[in-house]
Amino acid sequence: MMRFFVIGAPRSGTAWCANWLTDNGIVCHHDPLWDYHYSQFDDLPGENGIACTGMALFPDWLNNHPAPKVILHRAPWEIQASLQALGFPSCKQVLFDNLWRVRGMHVDWRWLFSRNAIEIHRHLKIGEMNMRRWNMLKDMRVTANYWQRKQNPHVLERLIAEGAFA
Secondary structure, three states, X not given: OEEEEEEEOOOOOXXXXXXXXXXXXXXXXXXXXXXXXXXXXXXXXXXXXXXXXXXXXXXXXXXXXXXXEEEEEOOHHHHHHHHHHOOOOOOOHHHHHHHHHOOOEEEEHHHHHOOOHHHHHHHHOOOOOOHHHHHHXXXXXXXXXXXXXXXXXXXXXXXXXXXXXX
């Protein structure tokens, strides 16, 4: 069973969260939709959490899942500019709209790097926050290496069949 979800648009700190929240025996998977269909998440072995930029495409599924959720918000124009600078396509408006449909703790993404991170950690109900680790990470730029990553073709086919990218 998933312990928690951190959901945000791309370039909103989810890769950083996956690094920060992989601690105390919990593995926080970053963008697991590259590897697994969301229906498989609760079957992953061990203690797990998710920090994901694609799960906002499935707000109803998320809202039915009992795990606590934090939803990160960043100004769409900042996200689009960051994506463009990296050579990625823009986010569709539906992703930004769906973030607001997910029930949970909605926060500005900058909270991750301020003392407000304590509130995020507390909301996720995963024990005491490792302040030493957070202090070490908060000044680091952590980003995913999408150029190296290969998506599981079976998962991609299933998500496309469900209309996830329509």
